[in-house]
Amino acid sequence: xxxxxxxxxxxxxxxxxxxxxxxxxxxxxxxxxxxxxxxxxxxxxxxxxxxxxxxxxxxxxxxxxxxxxxxxxxxxxxxxxxxxxxxxxxxxxxxxxxxxxxxxxxxxxxxxxxxxxxxxxxxxxxxxxxxxxxxxxxxxxxxxxxxxxxxxxxxxxxxxxxxxxxxxxxxxxxxxxxxxxx
Numbered sequence: 001x002x003x004x005x006x007x008x009x010x011x012x013x014x015x016x017x018x019x020x021x022x023x024x025x026x027x028x029x030x031x032x033x034x035x036x037x038x039x040x041x042x043x044x045x046x047x048x049x050x051x052x053x054x055x056x057x058x059x060x061x062x063x064x065x066x067x068x069x070x071x072x073x074x075x076x077x078x079x080x081x082x083x084x085x086x087x088x089x090x091x092x093x094x095x096x097x098x099x100x101x102x103x104x105x106x107x108x109x110x111x112x113x114x115x116x117x118x119x120x121x122x123x124x125x126x127x128x129x130x131x132x133x134x135x136x137x138x139x140x141x142x143x144x145x146x147x148x149x150x151x152x153x154x155x156x157x158x159x160x161x162x163x164x165x166x167x168x169x170x171x172x173x174x175x176x177x178x179x180x181x182x
Contacts, residue, residue, distance in 0.1 A: 004080055005089035011080070012072040026069035027091070027144055070148045094159060095149040104181050107159040108173060112138075114166045 009027075013020040077096045080086055081103060088097075094105040110118075112134050119130035145151040156162045161180050163173045 001085045001087060003087045003089060005091075008073060008076050008080070008088065008091050008093075011076045012069070015076060016068065016072040018069070018072075023069050023072065026066050027073070027148075028140065066147070073148075092145060092149055095145065095151065098158075104161065104177075105159045106177055106180075107156070107162045108165060109162060110165045 009020050009023045013023045016023070073091055074096045077088060077091055077093045080088065081093070081097050081100070084102070094107070097103045097105065112131070115134050116127060116130040119125055119133060120127055123130070125133070142154070145154055151158070161177065163176060165173050168176075
């Protein structure tokens with residue numbers, strides 16, 4: 001069984017003839033100003049909007065539009081899922097593949113405290129730094145799901161299996177997921 005994460009970005013970029021950086025940037029949380037400028041730059045009045053802001057539009061902005069990049073990611077997720085025996089990490093795969101009977105959509109969860117403690121242990125961060133990273137990561141995930149899939153609030157019912165790793169080890173979680181995937 002293969003695990004794909006960053007390969008999804010590379011395949012979507014190749015499929016769309018854009019750089020992997022452009023695809024990865026489309027998934028990242030962007031500031032309100034960045035999103036507004038991007039949307040202004042993709043509209044019919046782009047020249048006027050960009051003139052008002054004093055910033056030149058990006059070259060080739062049409063082929064790097066968030067909607068096109070999202071469709072590339074969703075297409076690749078569906079293509080690789082169709083091959084079977086694959087684990088896809090991230091990229092909203094659970095939402096892109098919703099409704100498919102041949103897919104097990106899994107969400108691995110843990111409390112903010114547990115996640116922060118793990119970051120302190122693995123990344124040599126202070127508790128304060130780890131807490132900040134967790135909040136930023138959670139905010140980015142919520143923003144991504146809202147922008148790309150219209151999900152206002154992520155729910156356990158969006159998944160077939162939710163595994164809480166606050167007290168369950170990674171090995172136990174993996175065994176449970178493998179059992180459910182059979």
